Amino acid sequence: MEFTLKTNIKxxxxxxxKSWLSTQGHTKMTGGTAFVSDKIGDSFTVWDGYIKGENLELEPYHKIVQSWxxxxxxxxxEDSKIEIIFNEKDGExxxxxxxxxxxxxxxxxxKGWDEHYFTPMKSYFEFLK
Structure with a gap:
């Protein structure tokens, strides 16, 4: 199974x-404890150990690919894979x-991506402004 989701974040x-690949940033933007790295080949755990994986491909400020x-x-x-593409325009x-x-x-x-990532991320970054 495969699906693609899109959302806009301010x-x-x-x-x-940088938040996605930082232990402190990921924890703050999702509300679940995370241990992550910004190095290819490093493993991570997020949401209090519920999710784990490895950084497969990183293009700063444009793309993150992780096993999940x-x-x-x-x-x-087998592990699934997430690919996140960032497309910035007009401050969001x-x-x-x-x-x-x-x-x-x-x-x-x-539903989990929306409830446990997109919704809290929007609130977190809105609060930072």
């Missing part, structure tokens, strides 16, 4: 990119998230 691509799995994945299921950033290789039981992740 922040620069640089602000969002939650504790709901079955042992035999369109964030396009493509989540691929999602287990068939992963329909709920669509």
């Amino acid at each position: 922040a620069t691509a640089k602000q969002i990119y 799995r939650s504790t709901n994945f079955e042992a035999q299921e 950033t369109e964030l396009t998230l493509t989540h691929s290789n999602v287990p068939e039981s992963g329909e709920h992740y669509i």
Whole structure:
């Protein structure tokens, strides 16, 4: 299964990119404890260990590609992959998230991205202004 989500956030691509790949920034913008890195090949955990993965490809302020799995994945299921593209215009950033290789039981992740990422991120960056 694969899906693509888009949202607009009132922040620069640089602000969002740096927050996504910083332990303190990721924790603050989502509200869940995160341990992340901005280095390719480094692993991460977010949402209090519910999600883990590895940085596969990083293009500063433009693109993040990570392997991704939650504790709901079955042992035999391979990691899924997220690709986030940042497209900044007029002081806000369109964030396009493509989540691929999602287990068939992963329909709920669509709602999860909105509730646990996009909504708190919008509030966080609005508050920073």
